[in-house]
Amino acid sequence: MSRISTALMLSAALAVSACANADRFNGMGDGSNANNRSLSNAPVPGSAQDPRSPAYFQQTVGDRVLFLIDQSTLTPEGRATLDGQAQWLQTNSDYLAVIEGHADEQGTREYNLALGARRASAVQQYLISKGISPSRLKFVSYGKERPIAICSEEACYAKNRRAVTIISAGLTS
Amino acid sequence: MMTRLLALISALFMLSLPALAQDGPLRIEITEGVVEPLPYAVPDFVSESAGGSEMAAQLARVVADDLTGTGLFREIPRDAFISQITSFASPVQFADWKAINAQALITGAVTVNGDQLVVKFRVYDVFAGTELGAGLQFAGTTDGWRRMAHKVSDAVYSRITGEGGYFDSRVVFVSETGPKDDRRKRLGIMDYDGANVQYLTDSSSIVLAPRFSPTGDRVLYTSYETGFPRIHIINVGNVQSTILESREGDMSFAPRFAPNGQTVIYSLTQGANTDIFSMDVNSRQTSQLTTAPSIETAPSYSPDGNRIVFESDRSGTQQLYIMPTGGGEAQRISFGPGRYGTPVWSPRGDLIAFTKQNAGRFHIGVMRTDGSEERLLTASFLDEGPTWAPNGRVIMFTRETQGESGEASLYSVDISGRNLKKVRTPGGASDPSWGPLQP
Known part of the structure; x- marks a missing residue:
């Protein structure tokens, strides 16, 4: 999964086009990124041990919330994860986020x-309610694709x- | 590319048709659903020029594939033939064709001259001992030979069923490759039978649900090229595409042309809410047609352009509704068990095809425009997205198989529910849109 952190660093200049990278659909990082082999105890900047890194956001804060069938209501677990996301976004105010909504295959393409x-918007609204500026949050739906x-x-x-x-380094917001 | 040059025996056409419509044996009533296909013979066409015999055989083959493929006709094998057709002009030995129970006989002749191709054909009602309709001739270039064969088939189908044909038509679809969690999609266009596939886009971004314009010259589709789903329009001739709807922060999808080819209806998602909008393609002026806080999507015009059928979950689950073209009060038309989506109005105006989900299964079905006489035509793990043949008698749709190796294919089925079959495509395929009969 070292490609993820590489991709995220590269994305600094290409915040939006990074969204076209399909790698991130392949699930959570496994933390085995090359930077972890550092002998120093201090976290390597950008590594999953660095609390300011997108990798930390993805793996430790938790980058995703799940939904019940045909529902877009946030679950208690989902809200807890989003509280952590909001906190991270407050602390790391130079990052932007795109929220991707997905559906399972049990449904027609358009409806999904x-x-x-609806799901991505529910997350977006929750983060806004926790004080994150709407200008930092975009959302997109992939349906069942x-x-x-x-x-x-x-x-x-x-x-x-x-x-x-999905966290990306933005311009100063 | 092709002109209809002459009608050879138009007087006979005028005389024979009324008689056949009443009591002639050579007549298929499609509405009833055909249980016993009509036996017919199509010998290799006669080559009337040097080097034309291969083309003559191929043309007859495509005509036979078209007719037999409808499920309404059954081809009599060549080895059963008593007579051979060696001259297009010679009288037909009806007794020889009667003896093998060929109710219809199709003969043809081919002239190849350089890249020029002329195809003639006649249809005979064997038991009446007469020609059915007038002989016809098509001229074009050799690379358009399949279209000429389809034109012959359309004429034969039309004379015997009294319905318009659908063989000389094209389908735009999404070509799929790669595993389920890394699927690559691009727009493809092909003949209705899967021949002559060409690609309109590459697979660098997700593309979804292409829709032909009424004349087949343009295609609307949804692409993630910008990172967000947006409606694009592509010119089929020069493959130039532009973004039609690109409001910042909004998603647009599920586009479809109005019968006038000028207006487009589609879904626009703003925040959590998805509504139906219309847009004039030239001026790009839009108007909002629904305002409910629910999901309104998959709109489709009636063929007269006066009404729109769409799906909405305003009642709590996906159901079908009809509203006036300008928006306004919508009438719910689906009331059976389960959920209904992706409605498409038949080109004949009489039926609406839809996707139904019930008890863990997906179905393609049809109902009358008031919601009555619902009939489910298919059932599988995942069937969706019906599109109508130009004559409103056949429906093509996407069928996806279950599990980790699940793959999407195109299928077609008669509105009687008969003749379910897979459409040949080079790989995975989804989201077909059946274009008009070509001129």
């Missing part, structure tokens, strides 16, 4: 696009019904 938008788990069972569907907050 709209449903994914980008599953991360590919079996046709509830175990996979549950992982796919998600909203993922």
Whole structure:
């Protein structure tokens, strides 16, 4: 997963185009990134141990919340994750976020696009309610186009019904 | 590319048709659903020029594939033939074709001259011992030979069923490659039977749900090229595409042309809410047609352009509604168990095709425009996105298989529910949009 942190660093200049990188659909990072092998105890800047890094946001804060079937209401677990996201975004105010809404495959294409938008919007509104500036938050729905788990069972569907907050370095906001 | 040059025996056409419509044997009533396909013979076309025999055989093959592929006709194998057709002009030995129970006989002739191709054909009602309709001739270039074969098929189908044909038509669709969690999509365009596939976009961004214009010259589709879903319009001739709807922060998708080819209806998502809008393609002026806080999407015009059918979850689940073209009060038309989405108005105006989800299964179905006489035509793990053949008798749709190796394919089915079959495509395929009969 070292490609993720590389991609995120590269994205500094290309905040929006980084969204076209399909790597991030392949689930959570596993923390085995090359920078972790540093002998120093201090976290390497940008590594998953650096609390200011997008990798830390993804792996430790938690970049995603899950939803019930055909629902866009945030669960208590989801709200707890988003509280952490809001806190991180408050602290790291030079980062922007794109919230990606997704649906499982049990639904028609158009409806799932709209449903994914509801989910992403629910996350966006929650973060705004926690004091994050709307100007830092964009959202997009992928409907059922980008599953991360590919079996046709509830175990996979549950992982796919998600909203993922993608952090990118922005210009000064 | 092709002109209809002459009608050879138009007087006979005028005389024979009324008689056949009443009591002639050579007539298929499609509305009833055909249980027993009509047996017919199509010998290799006669080559009337040097080097034309291969083309003559291929043309007859495509005509047979078209007709047999409808499920309404059954081809009699060549080895059963008693007579051969060696001259297009010679009288037909009806007794020989009767003996093998060929109710219809199709003969043709081909002249190849450089890259120029002329195709003639006749259709015979074997048991009446007469020609059915007038002989016709098409001229064009050799690279358009499949279209000429389809034109022959359309004429034969039309004379025997009394319905318009659909063989000389094209389908725009999404070509899919790669595994389920890294699927690559690009727009493809092909003949209705899967031949002559060409690609309109590359697979660098997700593309969804292309829709032909009424004349087939342009295609609307949704692309993630900007990172966000936006409606694009592409000119099929020169493959130039532009973004049609690009409001900052909003998503636009599910576009469809009005019958006038000037107006587009589509969904626009603003915040959590998705509504239906219309846009004039030239002026880019938009108007909002729905205002409910629910999901309104998948709009489709009636063929007269006066009404719009769409799906909405305003009642709590996806259901079908009809509203006037300018917006306003909508009438719900779907009331059965389950959820209804992706409604598409038939080109004949009589039916609405839809996707239905019920009890964990997906179906393609049709209902009358008041919601009555609902009939489910298919059932599978995932069927969705119906599109109508130009004659309103056949529906093409996406079928996706289950599980980790799940793949999307195109299928077609008669509105009777018969003749379900897979459409041949080079790889995975989804989101078909069936274009008009070509001129």
